[in-house]
Amino acid sequence: MRWQMMVAGAVLLAACSKENAEDAADPAVLANYVPPFVMSRLDYGGVVERRFRRLDVNHDDHLTPNELPKRLSDRFAEIDRDKDGRISNDEWSSWMLARFDQQDANHDGTVTSDERERAREQKEMDLPTPAEEPDNSATPVG
Incomplete structure (x- = not known):
């Protein structure tokens, strides 16, 4: 019985892998x-925290207009709820979440590819990707 199950699994695997192998071999795909x-x-909560720490270049636990990426600079007043x-x-995390x-x-x-694309189509701001995060790895975080 065990041998029959292994053979059946191998046949199914071979059938699936042939179709996928053809697609994978196509350079256009x-x-x-x-x-x-x-x-x-x-997971996104962790991304938000790390992004805040990377943006806070002077490590004062606050973001100022010059520390925000250009694509967010016009939203500064919206994010700064207490207008200080x-x-x-907390303000950053609340806004990002x-x-x-x-x-x-x-x-x-969860946010999926489809939900993200729908948001883009509706002209909502997209979630940042790791490529859009500033690289402050040379600056020690203290």
Whole structure:
């Protein structure tokens, strides 16, 4: 019985892999491949914290207009809820998680490629990708 199960599994694997191998061998398919995007709210919370720390170049636990990426500079007043001229980690986290929640169309705690594309089509701001994060790795975080 065990031997029959192994043979059946091997046949299924061979059938699936032949189809996938043909697709994988096509350079056009490989050139246009976009990996799926899935991010949980919990994981995104960690991304938000790390992004705040990277943006806070003077390490004063606040973001000022000159520390924000250019694409967010016009949103400074929106993020700075208490209007003190700087963005605290709490203000940043609240704003970023609200953006995540807006993109999470089915409210399941994850944002998928489809939800992200829908947000782009509706001209909502997209979630940042690691490539858009500033590289402050040379600056020690203290």
